[in-house]
Amino acid sequence: MATATFAFNTEPHVATVGGTEFSFQPEVMGDEFMDAYEEFRDGQKEQTGVDVEDLDGADAQQLRKITRALRVFLARLMLPDDAEYFLRLNVIRDGETLESFGDREEAQAYAEEAGGGARVQDAFRCPDRILIQLLDWVVGLYSGGRRPPTSSTDSSTTRSRPGKRGTGTSRSRG
Incomplete structure (x- = not known):
């Protein structure tokens, strides 16, 4: 018989950004995290017409709205005092x-x-790249490292590997 013990995190996760610490909830239940993520993603698509998974066509005003929504999403996962400062x-x-x-x-x-x-x-001013890094970090914390799917029918795409593609023949096609 196998036995396993699982523990809840009880200490807040801390992200230090430019010398400022932001404390995040030790645990966020999966449905709460998914609800917050979906509200962020779907809300921006509705308000700006831009998919946060693909920002190529967004203009400056749309990006400002998305940046604010990203801050709101991240703040939902922070402890209250840090969230207030982050959104102020x-x-x-x-x-x-x-x-x-x-x-x-x-x-x-x-x-x-x-x-x-x-x-x-x-x-609290910071570059947008830091907000994106925080997003990736909290996704890793609360979803086990997997970015939530954008819809139930979507599947993740594989990223191409850096460098040149080989020109040799595949042994499996032999």
Whole structure:
């Protein structure tokens, strides 16, 4: 008779980004993770018409919306204080923070009302490539390293190997 024991993670996962630590939930149940991922993916396709799995045709405004949605998705998996900071938007004018918001539309409306070159900026600024790396990291944490399927009928595609393809004949085709 075989016996196996499985343990739940009890300590938060920590991602350090540019010296700032963000704590993520120790465990996220599979259905909660999949719900959050599907809402992120499907919501962006609905709102922007862009598939987050294929960003080739997206324009700058669409990419801004996708970046914000990615932040919201990641924040759903963070501990509350870190999520609040990660999502906070500051209205900046002449290098000074005028006000902070959690909603982009509210922040944008305030910036327009404040005038004088006021603009909306993430409180925690980081390159988009870091957001993508965080996405890949949390997918690995909560889904066992497999990116969730985009639909039940999709199958993953294999990536080609780097380098030149061989020109020799395959022994299996012999």
